[in-house]
Amino acid sequence: MAGIVIEKAFADPPLAVLPLDCEASSLHRSLSWPVEVGWSEADWDDGRLLAGPEAHLVKPAAGWTDWSVKSQQIHGIPLGQLHRDGKSARIVAERLLDAARGKVVLVTHREDVFWLQRLMEAARTQGADPDAHFRLAFFQEALMARLTAASAGAGQDTADREWARAFGVMNRTSNSARYLAPPNHRAGPDSLTMATWWRIAVAAFERGEPGQVRSDVDPDTA
Numbered sequence: 001m002a003g004i005v006i007e008k009a010f011a012d013p014p015l016a017v018l019p020l021d022c023e024a025s026s027l028h029r030s031l032s033w034p035v036e037v038g039w040s041e042a043d044w045d046d047g048r049l050l051a052g053p054e055a056h057l058v059k060p061a062a063g064w065t066d067w068s069v070k071s072q073q074i075h076g077i078p079l080g081q082l083h084r085d086g087k088s089a090r091i092v093a094e095r096l097l098d099a100a101r102g103k104v105v106l107v108t109h110r111e112d113v114f115w116l117q118r119l120m121e122a123a124r125t126q127g128a129d130p131d132a133h134f135r136l137a138f139f140q141e142a143l144m145a146r147l148t149a150a151s152a153g154a155g156q157d158t159a160d161r162e163w164a165r166a167f168g169v170m171n172r173t174s175n176s177a178r179y180l181a182p183p184n185h186r187a188g189p190d191s192l193t194m195a196t197w198w199r200i201a202v203a204a205f206e207r208g209e210p211g212q213v214r215s216d217v218d219p220d221t222a
Contacts (some may be wrong), residue, residue, distance in 0.1 A: 003132060005133055005135050006136050007135055007136065007137040010142070010149075013142075013146040014137060014142050016103040017106050017142065018040075018042070018103040018104070019106045019139065019194030019198060020037065020038065020039040020105050020106060020112070020187075020191055021037075021038055021039075021108070021190040022034045022111075022116065022187060023035050023186065025064070025066045025071060026067065026071045028066050029114075031066035032068075032114075032118075033061070033115065033118050034058050034118060034119050035057065035075065035082055036057050036058065036075065036077060037092055037116075037187055038054060038188035038190070038191045039055075039096070039099060039105070039187075039191045040054070040194065041195065042198045052192070053187075054099065055186065055187045056086075056091075057081065058082065058086050058088075058089060058092050059083060059088055059089070060082055060083065061088075061122035062122075075185045076186075089119050089123045090126035092119060093119050094128060094132075096119075096134070097132050097133075100134040100135070101134075103134075103135075104135045106198075108140070116136070139197075143170055143197075143198060144163075144166055144170065146198075146202060147166035147169065147170065147201065164211055165205070168210065169201055169205045172212065177196040177200060180196050181195075
């Protein structure tokens with residue numbers, strides 16, 4: 001796949017990650033293309049994100065003619081704005097490659113992989129390095145690998161308990177992330193939601209929090 005190496009298994013859990021989101025021209029499976037690409041560092045210091053989200057509008061490349069008014073109504077980016085303010089696929093791809101150096105790019109949907117592939121292919125036709133690539137994984141798979149890494153060599157019972165706790169923590173912290181960094185169908189803010197989710201899930205798991213909050217405990221007396 002052009003410029004992308006997908007992580008299907010993790011010999012080592014991904015510690016340095018770059019959550020990424022795409023907005024697209026439509027949901028067409030073969031003709032759609034990325035109109036905006038954004039990412040957020042998942043590195044924090046003293047409770048603060050070290051770097052805010054970075055996002056770039058993408059100027060339509062040659063042959064990118066697909067367009068959905070319905071998709072535009074969702075992300076709010078007019079085609080004219082992309083022609084006027086968008087950056088070339090090469091510029092966006094090279095900036096992404098620089099940001100992703102030493103990290104695993106995380107996406108939530110298979111469509112994101114397709115749109116990133118289209119970005120990289122267009123960048124190469126515009127003169128980008130044909131051998132440049134980055135590592136990519138799906139967010140929830142990578143997060144589960146990160147949370148359960150410490151129990152990988154434990155007995156089966158312990159590994160099963162920790163997997164269940166990790167799965168519960170991952171699901172429970174999703175709502176917290178959406179509250180702290182609300183998504184809004186724009187690539188930058190949506191990637192920040194992902195980065196926030198990663199951070200608070202890892203922190204909650206490392207504190208030993210349970211996968212599910214007990215419903216039989218009165219919060220006023222606990």
